Amino acid sequence: MLPVMVLASSALAAWINLPQIGRLFNNSADRIAALPPAPVFTRGQRILILSPHPDDETLCCGGMIAGAIVAGAQVSVVWATAGDGFEFAASLAERTLDPGDPQMRALGQTRAQEALKAAAALGIPASHTVMLGYPDGGLSALFTTNYTETYTARTTGASAVYVRGAQTPGAPFTGQALEADLGRVLDRVKPDLVLAPAPQDFHPDHRTLSYIALRLMSARGQAGRLRFWGVHGGLEWPVPKGLHPELPLTLPPLADRLPWQRVDLSAPELRRKQQATDAYATQTRIMGRFMRAFVRRNELLSAEPLPEGGALPSGSQGP
8 A cells, every 4th residue: 555645745746737727826927027127146246045955946046047157156056955755756766655764865865966967957066066965844843843852854764964975974953953054054155145945935844944044144144145036835836837938937826925026037048947957857757847837937036035014934933
C-alpha cells in the first residue's frame, strides 16, 4: 500500500498540472503593465538570492539573475535545504513505492547537483553557490520549537547536515545553527541586495526563511537591502499552467497588496530561465507545468515585506 504522504504528493502533483484548472486568480495584464519597473542591476553590484529549496531561485528570479550577470553584477545563491522532503519525487527517482531514509537522502544529493546545473545555466559560477542542507519541511520547527534542541527530519531521519558539499557538514538541525550558517554567508558575500521569500508565501519553509532574513538583516542595520519575491502565492497561481513566455506573471493572490515592481525579461533571459528550470528533472517530471508557468515575460520584486499597515504573523520573531 502506498504511504499516505506519497498519495498526497501524487494528488498535489496532479492538481497543479491539470491544464483545465487555474482561472480563479486572473489578475489582469493591465495591472502588471501599470507596475513601476524595478531599478536595473549594475556592474559590481553584489546580489544574494536566498532560496529555501533547489529550484526556488530559478522560479522566482531566474530571468533577473541572468540579466544581472550580463550587466556585470556579482550574483550568489544560497539554498537553505536540499529539497529532500518530496517523497513522490524520491519514489520516481529511486524507483520505489516506499522511499525510506536512504532514498530520501539520495534525492537530496540529486537535487543539490541539479541546483548547481541550474545555477550554471543562469551564469552563476559554482564558487558563488552555497548549500546549507537543513531539513526540507523543517525550517519552521527549527525557528521555533527546535531553535536550540536538535530536530530529526521525518523524511530522511537526519538530525545534522549530510549533503555533500554543504557549507557546514555535520551542523546540527537547530535554528541557531541555521542562523549562524546564513549569517556567515551574509558576512562573506556582503550583498548590496538580498532577494528573499515574501512572508506571505504559503510554504512554511519560505515564510520561515523570510523571517530569518528579516531578523539577520535588521540586526546588521541592512533591512533596506532586502527585496521580496513569491513562489507559493496561492494554490492556483500562476495561471495558466505550462510554458507561456508571451504572458505576464500576474500578482500572487496571497501577497497582491505588496508594493510590487516589475522586472521585464529579454528573450535571452527567458531562454536561460527555461534551461535552468529544465535542469530540475526530479521536479519537472512531476510538476513541470507549474514550474514552467514561471517562465513569463516579467518577474516581480517588492521592496517591502508587508503592505501598508500590515503586520507579521504571530510567532514570526522567533525565540
